[in-house]
Amino acid sequence: xxxxxxxxxxxxxxxxxxxxxxxxxxxxxxxxxxxxxxxxxxxxxxxxxxxxxxxxxxxxxxxxxxxxxxxxxxxxxxxxxxxxxxxxxxxxxxxxxxxxxxxxxxxxxxxxxxxxxxxxxxxxxxxxxxxxxxxxxx
Amino acid sequence: xxxxxxxxxxxxxxxxxxxxxxxxxxxxxxxxxxxxxxxxxxxxxxxxxxxxxxxxxxxxxxxxxxxxxxxxxxxxxxxxxxxxxxxxxxxxxxxxxxxxxxxxxxxxxxxxxxxxxxxxxxxxxxxxxxxxxxxxxx
Numbered sequence: 001x002x003x004x005x006x007x008x009x010x011x012x013x014x015x016x017x018x019x020x021x022x023x024x025x026x027x028x029x030x031x032x033x034x035x036x037x038x039x040x041x042x043x044x045x046x047x048x049x050x051x052x053x054x055x056x057x058x059x060x061x062x063x064x065x066x067x068x069x070x071x072x073x074x075x076x077x078x079x080x081x082x083x084x085x086x087x088x089x090x091x092x093x094x095x096x097x098x099x100x101x102x103x104x105x106x107x108x109x110x111x112x113x114x115x116x117x118x119x120x121x122x123x124x125x126x127x128x129x130x131x132x133x134x135x136x137x138x
Numbered sequence: 139x140x141x142x143x144x145x146x147x148x149x150x151x152x153x154x155x156x157x158x159x160x161x162x163x164x165x166x167x168x169x170x171x172x173x174x175x176x177x178x179x180x181x182x183x184x185x186x187x188x189x190x191x192x193x194x195x196x197x198x199x200x201x202x203x204x205x206x207x208x209x210x211x212x213x214x215x216x217x218x219x220x221x222x223x224x225x226x227x228x229x230x231x232x233x234x235x236x237x238x239x240x241x242x243x244x245x246x247x248x249x250x251x252x253x254x255x256x257x258x259x260x261x262x263x264x265x266x267x268x269x270x271x272x273x274x275x276x
Contacts, residue, residue, distance in 0.1 A: 002156065002189070003189065004156065004189070005154060005156065005186065005188035005189045005219065007152075007154065007186060007188070007219075007243070007244045008243065008244065008245060009147065009244055009245060009248070010245070014145075014152075014244075016143060016145065016154045016156070018140065018142065018143065018154070018156050018157055019156055019157060048143065048145060050143035050145070051140070051141065051142070051143045081143065081145075105145075105146065106145045106146065106147055106152075107146060107147065107148070110147070
């Protein structure tokens with residue numbers, strides 16, 4: 001069985017899907033990714049699908065469940081590198097990849113994740129201030 | 139024919155090899171990579187082989203020629219993610235991947251490339267000073 005490697009780059013995990021996904025490969029990828037999120041403490045997952053000519057409903061569901069698993073583990077998922085033809089086929093199949101964020105390429109995906117992480121940090125800071133622990137009130 | 143995607147991350151190109159390399163795939167990868175080095179002006183190439191269970195003499199030669207092509211185009215190549223079993227097999231086959239730098243994972247590979255790039259910049263600076271164009275002599 002082929003395994004899709006999960007690469008750690010800074011605070012992100014990168015998965016480049018190139019092989020046809022079978023049940024076993026998809027399950028193994030989900031497990032590997034969940035393990036790596038927990039062991040590395042990464043908060044972002046980028047899934048590159050440049051290598052895929054076809055995204056069928058099975059792969060669509062797999063992407064959705066990877067995104068859901070990551071979310072539960074406090075990591076955000078961005079799917080990058082979708083080809084125009086793949087996007088057209090997806091919509092024709094009635095799959096809209098709900099709940100999955102996308103970006104054109106890995107760099108834009110990294111920027112998106114960094115931005116959304118920064119937003120979360122700002123929210124945390126605000127919560128911290130509202131609790132009355134800010135320097136002004138202490 | 140399957141094509142191996144070339145991902146641009148900052149000043150680097152990342153290739154994750156997961157499929158069995160055939161003649162056509164290897165040739166296409168070399169062409170794609172050379173094109174991307176020229177169009178992006180990247181100075182580093184990271185080839186991840188975590189996904190490969192076996193590296194035979196064909197793949198070994200392919201890695202060497204990718205490294206040579208990149209060098210001609212002023213980019214350095216680092217092969218990362220080699221499994222212990224692959225390293226053992228390579229040596230048993232008498233292949234030592236001459237002229238190819240390796241690192242344990244993508245992050246260490248990126249650090250290696252950044253370091254070697256910094257060294258080159260220092261050398262350039264020195265050359266500049268020795269020519270008598272330094273602020274002290276002008």
